[in-house]
Amino acid sequence: MTHEGAPATGGLIVNCLPLTEEERRRFRQAAPEMVQEFTGDDAHRGDMVWPVTVPESLRPLAAAVIGNVDPDTLADYARLQWLQTFSAGADPYLSSPDLAPEVAVCNAAGVYGRPVAEMMIAMMWTLMKRIPDYVRNQSAGAWRDEGSVSSPAGRRALVIGTGDIGSHVAVLARSAGMATTGVRRDPRRSADGVDEMAGFDRLDDLLPRADVVFLAVPSAPGTRHLMDARRLALLKPGVYVINGGRGDAVDCLALAAALHGGRLAGAGLDVTEPEPLPEGHPLWREPRCLITPHVGGGNHLAGTGEAVIAVALDNLRRYAEGRPLLHRLGRDHR
Template identity: 40%
Template sequence: MNILVVCAVTEAHKAQIRAAAGDNTVVFTAGDLSGTAVPVDVEKLAAAHVIIGNVAPPLLKHAKNLKWLQLNSAGAGSYVAPGVLRPGVFLTNATGAYGVAVAEHLLSQLLMMMKRLPAYCDNQKAEVWRDEGPVEGVYGSTAIIVGFGDIGARFGKALKAMGAHVIGIRRRSTYLVPEASEMGTMDKLVDYAARADIIASALPDTAATRGVFNKNFFAAVKKGAYFLNAGRGTAVDQDALCDAVENGRLAGAALDVTTPEPLPAGHRLWQTPGVYITPHIAGGLHLLHTQNEIVNIGVRNLRAFLAGEPLINEVDFTTGYKK
């Protein structure tokens, strides 16, 4: 069996994968640390029975022998579209690998806004010693985290430890987990918005999540709230977001994701004071912990696949979510 590894890995990771592969052939390519889909030689794709990592979806038509694709991303939306994978091909994702990295990024963005750090950075560049006035804090705040999976729960745990009342929002389940103070569902999202000092999204890109943060949502938000998005840019009406920041409904917004990506020059988001943008780098493979977890998931599944055992993180093709 031919195993093609297309995500960025260290020499130690290669040793792990080779050990799990046994006598099977393993081919490594130069993966990108961004974790995004990469172009791969057509001949290598045609020979592969197993792929570990994200291949640009249009190229998968060449993977005629593919039996299983292990993504290095948690998002699987572009891989469940009709015609991308042949019927019968297993698809698994890397849910569980990104929680630490993205939650830390969200926390840094939130504190950056609350403590007015951009103003102090500007002052330093101008050599100005000036007190920028009152700041906000996490302690005693109410936070709603929309998409309370691995990433959302990690961020919720951090905020709860800092003294926030954390409301986790899921599609359906209201089962209370330790990382939250309260649980809610997506159908009540606008109602929860009125209570929130902090709103964070970790939503994937699905038909049900597109545009949920729209004009009506921002109109219902508690004045002075902070908005963060590390899920997918498609969840946000970006003009409505800019309006909400400009009119003071939001105290600030920090976005690691936009639509489109890359965000083109001249886009309104770039020029809206109070909006802070990072280029989809909260996750990726920038943190070694994340790389380790992705490889651990892949190795565990590789052993299971070769033994004919069930895989973890199998994706449901009808929802795009992990089953």
């Protein structure tokens, strides 16, 4: 999505992407009149993590930063006009009181939809086919039939949040034979893979119809504990809950209680509240809960790093030319 109002250009650009020398040359060509400092290391291309470290001497001079800086250091960036994140999520920046309202915050929308959706669908299949039970049996050297399994065919997927990730989930779910219902703020907007769209005001009515609930919402006041004890109780027995968006969308203690009580068939969590999930949390002890450490996105899938670089390079050209930036987030995104 394009947003009008690209900021005035000028000043230092701090680029924290792990770039090769050839890629750095392309960034210099994209903004030849601007000074660029490159702080990323290509040796970390495959394990790109954030927040990145920007030298303290560069922070007061930076008009633009490409990279997920530490939100606690935002007050150091007195001249900042544009922040381009590696990630799709930008919640800590949008909610920070240290970031001036006029600073343009752009994310890497469109890069992580497929890998995160594939992780979420993989979790669904894994739980339905009782793979975790067989992995435990293998570790114990036990040849044991774990009984009946499930199939997505003929079931209904409720996809809460139908942006890039949610739409990819819906497409994959429908290809597996599922009917798909989407939930988004503006139900008048369609999304690929969604058979029917509804607003959040209908969520309580839709939950009892679902066989699998997929959550792909950002972290925001209106989405925190969207799936709490009350809403988990609205689900019919045997439902799967899969969260690949933000950990605080699910009350993890309430989810642990629902799993322990036997009401849910299983839960797959690539994100939790808090992260990392602390030692001793009851979800660690739930055999029907599959937990991964927020690895659905990131740079784990080959080609993701190149896609992030392409987004940042396109926006750098736009910034240098004073054109509207892509994937600019309004403060109401929260």
